[in-house]
Amino acid sequence: MKKRLLLSLFLFIMFLSGSLSAQDYYRFTAEFVIKEKLEDEASQLITGNIYFDKYIKKLVYDVQFPEASVIVMHDTLLYKIKEGIVQEIKSIPPLAENSVFYQLLEGKTKNFGLDVPGSGYELKQVEKIDAQVISTFEPVEELKSIFGTVHISVREGRLYGVVIKDSEGEILNKQFFRKYINVSGLQVPSEMISINFLQPDKTLKKITTFRDIRINENENDFMYNYPVGGH
Amino acid sequence: MKKIFLTLLFSLFAFGIQASVSDLFEIDDAALSEEFASLTQLETIVVGHSDLTFESLITEHSDLMKSIHLQSDLSNGLLGFYFEPPLGIPSFVWGFCLGVAGLAVVYFMTEDKEETKKALWGCVASAAISTAFYVVYFVWILSIP
Numbered sequence: 001m002k003k004r005l006l007l008s009l010f011l012f013i014m015f016l017s018g019s020l021s022a023q024d025y026y027r028f029t030a031e032f033v034i035k036e037k038l039e040d041e042a043s044q045l046i047t048g049n050i051y052f053d054k055y056i057k058k059l060v061y062d063v064q065f066p067e068a069s070v071i072v073m074h075d076t077l078l079y080k081i082k083e084g085i086v087q088e089i090k091s092i093p094p095l096a097e098n099s100v101f102y103q104l105l106e107g108k109t110k111n112f113g114l115d116v117p118g119s120g121y122e123l124k125q126v127e128k129i130d131a132q133v134i135s136t137f138e139p140v141e142e143l144k145s146i147f148g149t150v151h152i153s154v155r156e157g158r159l160y161g162v163v164i165k166d167s168e169g170e171i172l173n174k175q176f177f178r179k180y181i182n183v184s185g186l187q188v189p190s191e192m193i194s195i196n197f198l199q200p201d202k203t204l205k206k207i208t209t210f211r212d213i214r215i216n217e218n219e220n221d222f223m224y225n226y227p228v229g230g231h
Numbered sequence: 232m233k234k235i236f237l238t239l240l241f242s243l244f245a246f247g248i249q250a251s252v253s254d255l256f257e258i259d260d261a262a263l264s265e266e267f268a269s270l271t272q273l274e275t276i277v278v279g280h281s282d283l284t285f286e287s288l289i290t291e292h293s294d295l296m297k298s299i300h301l302q303s304d305l306s307n308g309l310l311g312f313y314f315e316p317p318l319g320i321p322s323f324v325w326g327f328c329l330g331v332a333g334l335a336v337v338y339f340m341t342e343d344k345e346e347t348k349k350a351l352w353g354c355v356a357s358a359a360i361s362t363a364f365y366v367v368y369f370v371w372i373l374s375i376p
Contacts, residue, residue: 033278035270044302045273065277066285066303080305129253136252145328153256161256176258193258207267 025105025186027224028052029217030210032061038204050210052101053224059096060226072228079228086228100177104188105215109159109177111135112152121150131155139167148172158187171197184215269299326353 029051036044048063061071070081073096080088096102103109114121114137121137128134133154139147148165162175173196177189190213196204264271273295277283285303289296326333326349333350 031278033274035267035274037266037270041300042302043270043299044305045270045277046305047274047277063305064281065283066301067305069305071305127252132253132256134252134256151252151255153253163255171255174255174258176256193263205263205266207263 023185025107025184025215026054027216027218028101028105028188028213029220029223030213033209033211034206035208036204036206039202049223050101051220051223051226052096052099052105054102054105056225057096057102058224058226058228059099059101060223062223070226072226074228077229081226081228089229100192104186107186110152110154110157111137112150112159112162114150114152120147132160159189173197181213183213186215188213188215269295273299273301326350326355327357328353330354330357 029049032046032048032050034044034046036046045065046063047065048061051060051062052058057074059073063069063071068082069087070079072079072081073092075096076091076094078088078090078092079086098113100109103113108116111123113119115123120140120143122140123135124138125136126133127136135152135154137150137152138144139149145167148167148169150165151161151163152159153161153163158180159177161177162173163171164173164175166172173194175195176193177191178193179191180187180189182188188210190210192208194206194208196206198204273288273292276288276292285301288301331354333353
């Protein structure tokens, strides 16, 4: 009897863990606020809603302020749409499928996607310092003249910070992922801070905050697959 | 005694390395809040007011708007972000280190005139430094008796 009970409990736990790991997170939507500051020269405030579906791979920003418009990033193209009319098309690197939203839904944020084969980086060192685990990635030999070291900090099992250096060891960019909240079982940072070191003593700082984060929602199908370029 | 001294030295060295790596992830929240205070003030005005336009903000909050040099379009913000130089490496560096090849990388990856211009300046700076180096080098060679 006891054996059966234990076996049932074991199977139940196995089933539960199996079903939990099988959870497919595929959509991310939230209200966003981007505050950006280039020293004392210029600043920007952008508000709106963001939509991303990892299978469709379109990153859609429904911007409300400063100008009502829709920005769609798909493959290597960016579309700016105003009042339903495409106003600008620009070439971009394939950002949507490499975005933090994709990594987040895939559950691969911990190493910022650098531990994937073909990323061009190799894990060189892992250190535990106080409450954080810092991983150091180095570019592969062929890319060392272009890329530099990347340090990734994980706190409480969640991505906390990323520091990207150039090949000379100078810091190019720092990113922080903070104020995590649990949305449908997924840990999502509601604040992202990015600091770009443009020149010595000149930085471009950006704080992105998310509110009303929803995962796998189905009310805005149209926005996730916003029609652009015949797609 | 020597062993103790060496152990202490190595510990300090190791601690120094660790401290420097973890220091990279320090962030001064107070300074950041202060720096973004005006933008945060504006955020509280804008969020939740979908009918608010940039123009109406200029008339209603002119002092605040002037003090923060707020951009009226997305070219420096959302769009600007995505037109960051290729691979996050400043366009100037592309031009400086790789010359015409770097210029081409910036041009084809961003198709952005401003970024390409920065790469061009990198190219020019690199050429100027090389020229100056060779001039100094030849002057030095000729000055050798």
